Amino acid sequence: xxxxxxLVLRILFFLTGVSYAQSVSTVSHxxxxxGGSITIPCLYDQRYRNNVKYWCRGYNWLSCSTVxxxxxxxxxxxxxxxxxxxxxxxxxxxxxxxxxDSDYYWCIVERKSKGDDGVRLQISVTPGTPELYVDQQQMTxxxxxxxxxxxxxxxxxxxxxxxxxGGSCVAVGHSGALDGTFVKLVQExxxxxxxxxxxxxxxxxxxxxxxxYWCEKGDIQMPVHITVNQPTTTQSTTTISPSVTNRDxxxxxENTDEKHxxxxxxxFIPLSLLxxxxxxxxxxxxxxxxxxxxxxxxxxxxxxxxxxxxxxNITYSTVSHIRGSxxxxxxxxxxxxxxxxxxxxxxxPNIxxxxxxxxxxxxxxxxxxxxxxxxxxxxxxxxxxxPEIQ
Numbered sequence: 001x002x003x004x005x006x007l008v009l010r011i012l013f014f015l016t017g018v019s020y021a022q023s024v025s026t027v028s029h030x031x032x033x034x035g036g037s038i039t040i041p042c043l044y045d046q047r048y049r050n051n052v053k054y055w056c057r058g059y060n061w062l063s064c065s066t067v068x069x070x071x072x073x074x075x076x077x078x079x080x081x082x083x084x085x086x087x088x089x090x091x092x093x094x095x096x097x098x099x100x101d102s103d104y105y106w107c108i109v110e111r112k113s114k115g116d117d118g119v120r121l122q123i124s125v126t127p128g129t130p131e132l133y134v135d136q137q138q139m140t141x142x143x144x145x146x147x148x149x150x151x152x153x154x155x156x157x158x159x160x161x162x163x164x165x166g167g168s169c170v171a172v173g174h175s176g177a178l179d180g181t182f183v184k185l186v187q188e189x190x191x192x193x194x195x196x197x198x199x200x201x202x203x204x205x206x207x208x209x210x211x212x213y214w215c216e217k218g219d220i221q222m223p224v225h226i227t228v229n230q231p232t233t234t235q236s237t238t239t240i241s242p243s244v245t246n247r248d249x250x251x252x253x254e255n256t257d258e259k260h261x262x263x264x265x266x267x268f269i270p271l272s273l274l275x276x277x278x279x280x281x282x283x284x285x286x287x288x289x290x291x292x293x294x295x296x297x298x299x300x301x302x303x304x305x306x307x308x309x310x311x312x313n314i315t316y317s318t319v320s321h322i323r324g325s326x327x328x329x330x331x332x333x334x335x336x337x338x339x340x341x342x343x344x345x346x347x348x349p350n351i352x353x354x355x356x357x358x359x360x361x362x363x364x365x366x367x368x369x370x371x372x373x374x375x376x377x378x379x380x381x382x383x384x385x386x387p388e389i390q
Contacts, residue, residue, distance in 0.1 A: 023048065025166050026107050027214055027221035029122045031130035037095040039137055040121065041212040041223050042107030043166045044088055048117070053090040055081055056106040061118065064106055068092065089165075089212060097125045129154060129195075132220045140227045146203035149224055151215030153195055160187060160198040161216040165223070169216070172198065181209050202226070 023045040032038045042053070052071050058064030068074060068081040070090060075081075078097075083090040094101065102125045108118030124130075132153045141147045151160065162178075162185055163169035170176040172187045186199045198215060210228045214221040 023117045024107055024109055024119045026119055026121055027165075027223055029124070029220050030222060031124045031126060031132055031220055032097050033130050033133065034098060034125055034127045036097055037093065038097065038123065039091050039093045039223065039225075040105070040107070040123075041089050041091050041165055041225070042119070043212070044090065044109050044117075046088060048109045048111075049085045049088065052110040053081070053083055054108050054110060055079065055092045056108055056118070057103055058106070059104045059120075061106055061108075061120070064104075067105075087211060094123070097123075099125050099127065101125050131155075132215060132217045132222050134215065134222050134224055137223060138225050138227070140229065141205050142229050142231045143205060143207060144231075145205050146201060147205065147226060148202075149200040149213075149215070151198040151200065151217070151222060152190065153198070153217045155195065158218045160185065162198075162200045163214055163216055163221075165212040165214065178202070178213075179206070179208050181205055 026042045054069040055067045056064035068076050070083045078095045081092050106118045159172045161169045161171045170183045172185045175184045182203050184201045190197045205228045214223045
């Protein structure tokens with residue numbers, strides 16, 4: 001195509017607007033924090049799958065300057081471009097943004113036989129909190145699961161919306177479906193910031209829900225990509241690979257380890273209490289033993305002194321008067337008193353004293369009727385072992 005003809009076509013398309021055919025679509029305005037990054041999705045028509053796409057900077061398409069292209073260069077400075085022909089989306093990623101990067105940009109599809117097709121958007125880089133932002137632009141979930149996106153914004157203002165690029169939208173306070181998936185939006189005041197949060201929940205996800213969406217608040221949008229995968233537990237019914245078997249073994253071992261750990265945790269408390277009880281018992285017994293030993297030491301020593309044989313021997317004596325029937329009569333002068341003496345050893349009662357042992361005793365007989373009267377001199381006194389009457 002001749003250069004002058006291309007210039008004329010650009011002027012014509014600029015005057016009429018290049019987005020009239022709705023062949024290329026994207027967000028209209030995004031707000032990014034200084035030092036952050038942003039990925040912009042550009043959706044194109046099926047017939048542009050094999051066309052070259054490029055990213056152009058400038059308010060006017062006629063005067064914009066190409067930054068990156070899907071053929072060359074794919075990367076320039078802190079900007080890169082990639083094309084997913086299956087999803088029919090090419091994306092542009094800008095990193096380490098600064099206020100000087102704030103400008104208008106174009107998503108453009110190059111057409112050889114006709115004029116290029118594209119759409120314009122605005123990027124605002126702010127040193128403070130952006131007017132609308134999300135924690136992450138890329139989210140992944142499995143079929144049948146649900147995903148929740150938190151869109152944060154500084155002021156309540158207009159009611160928020162959740163839209164699929166090139167598709168329909170669901171507004172705050174309403175529940176609806178996007179590509180057969182249930183969508184619920186809840187707007188509430190943020191507890192961590194001074195702004196508000198638009199909580200978007202998509203449940204019952206399907207493979208068709210993979211794609212680009214955006215939060216919208218007023219004239220500002222924030223794109224978010226959701227990837228829906230098949231569950232990792234889905235396996236072929238006819239073939240089981242060794243890796244799956246090994247993974248199942250690992251899972252089984254992990255479950256067994258978790259059970260053992262739970263049992264150990266369950267037994268730890270009673271075992272600890274038992275150990276403490278045993279320790280307290282041992283300490284108590286030791287203290288009692290020390291106390292008993294101390295008490296024994298404090299007692300005076302046994303000072304019992306063994307007496308001599310003559311003092312240890314105890315003589316038992318029983319004296320009986322044998323009298324007639326008349327007990328009132330005084331004893332005659334020639335009355336004789338008889339006694340039997342048995343000597344015993346106090347220490348060893350069963351061992352008799354030796355034959356040459358001598359025991360001295362005095363026997364005095366008294367008249368029962370006149371106890372104070374002395375016996376006559378004719379009374380018999382016996383010297384020898386002390387008598388014991390048997």
